[in-house]
Amino acid sequence: MSSAIPWPVPEPVLPTGVHPALAAVARAAARAYGDARRRHTRAELGAETAMGADGTPTMLVDELVEEAVAEAARQAGTNLLSEEIGFVDIGSAVTLVVDPVDGSANAASGVPLSCLAAAVSMDGTATEALTCWFDTGRTWHAVAGRPTPYRTSGRTRLDGATVDVLRPRPRAREAWHRLTDRAGRIRILSSTCLEGALVAEGAIDAFADAGGDVHRIMDLVAAMVTVPAAGGAVVDAFGRPLEIDPDLTRRWSGVIAATPELAEEVAQAVRG
Template structure:
């Protein structure tokens, strides 16, 4: 059975928007209602968002990997790797940087990715070999000049020397959004070397960056593979070009 992933992702994003935006910036949104499969706190808005997504996906009979519930194996060829609300801390605190992240694998091969920003209503899509798109228009990574790059990066004291070698550092608190911004050229790179991000956070964004002409690796510069897992912790480097990747890897290699 084939699916219209574009329509499925867009409709889910719009329904999520209608359901959760009334909770934006409220104490209710940030209430702890449990813990997810990785042991992290589940906020009320996370649970509301995931329940809605599962109600959409369960009738399709596909496998599902989601941040809160974990992995649902329905014996399908297709696996949807989804974060219904990436940036839920931002959401509950009234910071307008968060998104719905939706990726599809057939077997182990990515076949579709989408990210929907609720506030801006920007809808990003990527299809292997067909490019990355923002609201239907093709997008590409930036071509930054040396020492004029804008990066977002997450660290626990590693690679801080990079701050002196680029122009701007951003930390937006929603890596799905940051990967989308790399794909459209608003950021030149984002990397997280805390062994913290999970496939549900990055599956769609990785495809977006690659299809927009960017590079995505692990902390050693090896091509990053995104498994269908809700619990695996990963490092990620996503950049616009080889020069920026080399700069980051050299900083990591030469740090004290």
């Protein structure tokens, strides 16, 4: 675990028409993560350097990538709401809501399951989203209200579904078992934003935090655009509204599902 991660991080493959600010932060994040992997060992990337604005520890890999993202957002002339530094207001009508490194522990260890996820917010509404899988350069892009090439699996029932989950939290173990006992296949990939994109394209049926109240808004915001455009739904398991809010102490138990019907069955299983 002390050695450097040997393989490079590719440039993001960006679709035509993506918002320039989203393109800028995706490129900046990929380059910063690639540079961090060249310069630092796994142990160094995973070392905690500070406490983030969301109240959770910041790893060195988070810090290095977020610095690049913040500079890209500044040059693009947008406000920024990001996991570690919080809200940076430069007086723009546009705010980028960004998770610079979703799956930080994966990214620091060299597990190739981490990504940048970002959305354009206008007056508190997410209008466009981009998710970039660091180790492949693959991206998922969607604009609210426009057709998308992605389609969910269309599954409506939890029994037998393929469901990705976060690890069980001590206070929510019963909810975790209620959910997983009904699913046909379970995975724990530790990257909510990447798993949300996989729901959008039909690779998995659903993803959920089974009652742990782990999610911040930047964990869910890209899926809030991409998944409904593909036929699915993104909700909180306990019915709380998903709101873009600079208060990063707010938490949700996100459910990302192929259909509204499946989202409700997953949420019901979590609630018990």
